[in-house]
Amino acid sequence: MKKIIVVDGFSSGKFVAMTLYKMGCELIHIASRCDLDSYYYAGFDETIYRQQRINKHIDDTIEFARQLGADAVIAGAESGVLLADRLNHELGLCYRNAFVTSSARRNKYEMINTLANAGLSAARQIDTADWEDASAWLDVHATWPVVLKPLESAGSDGVFICQDKQSAYHAFLAILGTANKLSLVNESVLLQEFLDGTEYVVNFVSLDGEPLVTEIVRYHKRRLPSGSVIYDIDELLDCTSPEYQPLVDYTKQAALVLGIKNGPSHAEVMMTSGGPVLVEIAARTDGILHPDVAAVTTGFGQLVAFAQSLADPDRFRQTLKKESYRLNAHSFNVCLINQAAGMFSAKHFERELQRLPSYKKSVYYVNEGDNIKVTKNVFSQPGTVYLVHKSKEQLWQDYTSIRKMESDGFYLLP
Incomplete structure (x- = not known):
């Protein structure tokens, strides 16, 4: 039986953990920090883990992992990547990635610079906490739009596409000094060439x-009017x-x-x-x-x-x-875009989804009865509908039906 440590077994990582459990592996869960956003704990099944631990002091966590005699350490979600890399390095396990580039796999500025230095096509960029530096770079770059985003984040969290310097300034202020969904404070802002x-x-x-x-x-x-x-x-x-x-x-x-x-x-x-x-x-x-x-x-x-x-x-x-x-078969993952504030209820929406020929399943990131707001970023999208069919034309027809249901408020209580 293989013993595997899962760091932050959230998001799609929870399905990997369940598959490993069904394959007979012994699982131990480590949360990378105690203040992870509750968003990540949705659907987390603690019953498949033999032990659980929160990383509070890195030396203690390393010793805990060493005493376990684990065969592998994996990250279940983006928030767990750096800790999984560190544990793999300290334990000298075979199933791991190069530790020397660990930071470049998380820090987006380092990531793109590493590619550029290796001769691969890469975007032009600057990383700064000073708006004057950012403004000077924008003047030299002299091409719009540009992309502003955190150095370390997941998905489209904190990503803005800006058409002029004024919108870039507002995006810069919106990112700098705020905490992202990885519970990390954005201590600087990454400005990048817009890739068309x-x-x-x-x-x-x-x-x-x-x-x-x-x-x-x-x-x-x-792209929303805000640039998000x-x-x-x-x-x-x-x-x-x-x-x-x-x-x-x-x-x-x-x-x-x-x-x-x-x-x-x-x-x-x-x-x-x-x-x-x-x-x-x-x-x-x-x-x-x-x-x-x-x-x-x-x-x-x-x-x-x-x-x-x-x-x-x-x-x-x-x-x-x-x-x-x-x-x-062809597949669309249709990401829900809520158009009006209200109380969420999936019952009527689900009944109508079941009528669609390509409907496979739906997953919601909010609970029945929650008050939800208009979608303004990726983390305020209330769910995903999975469509699967042999015909792509059918997928497009069903996609259009879903957007019509949304505009008619099918998952909002009247």
Whole structure:
């Protein structure tokens, strides 16, 4: 029986932990800190863990992990990546990523600089806590829009796309000194060149430096009047898509440069007129994934692949040899965008969703009876509806129906 420490087994990491548990692994949970946002604890199942601990003093946590004699330490969510890296380094475990680039896998300024220094296409940028420095860079850059975001965050948390210096100034103030959803205070602001093109997700699971492609996704996003970015649709793509090979080739190089050798990676890559350019990459699973959706689309998926690479590496190596990324059905993850404040109730909405030919499941990030506000950022999106069908045309029809239901307030009490 393999003994595995899971650091922050939240988000899609909770499904990885459950899969490992079902595969016979003994699990120990460590929370990276005591003040993690309650957002991450939704759906957390503590019953699958033999022990639980909160990291309060790093030396004590290292000694605790050493005494356990763990076979592996993994991060279940973005908030756990740095601690998992540190524990893997201190324990000298085999299933780990390069420690020397650990910071560059979290700090977005270091991340992009590392790629640029390796000769890969990368965005121009500056990291500063001084608006005068930011303003001077904007004057030299002299191209709009620009992107402002925290150095360390998850998803689109704190990301603004700004059309002029005034909106950039307001975004700068909105980010600097505030705490993000990783419970980290933004001590500086990252300003980056806006990458014009279509954004994609490239998900891998690697073992000993060999990556397996598990998902390729086209993002459909919306930019709000504030400049904040929210998710609209995640559209799963097949390997026959013309973007597939250049995205995979570029992301393989980026992952290796950043020292991702074992476990999952979740990359966001912009396909520009000059080719792929990294937006950011994380050494964790894609947070929106669900294993039951993957089972009927790709037949495998990042979550199960990650668990297999840990619990049954020989079988995973056989999977690597097949290179068999194919779609059995098309899929849209439709991210809900609430248009009016009110009391949330999914009952009527669920009844109507069940009528849609492509409806697979829905997941809500709020509770029945909660008062919810108009969606202003990714963390105020109330849920995701998963659509799966052989026909992409059917997906678009059902997507349109969902947006109509939203505009009619189907998940708000009258």
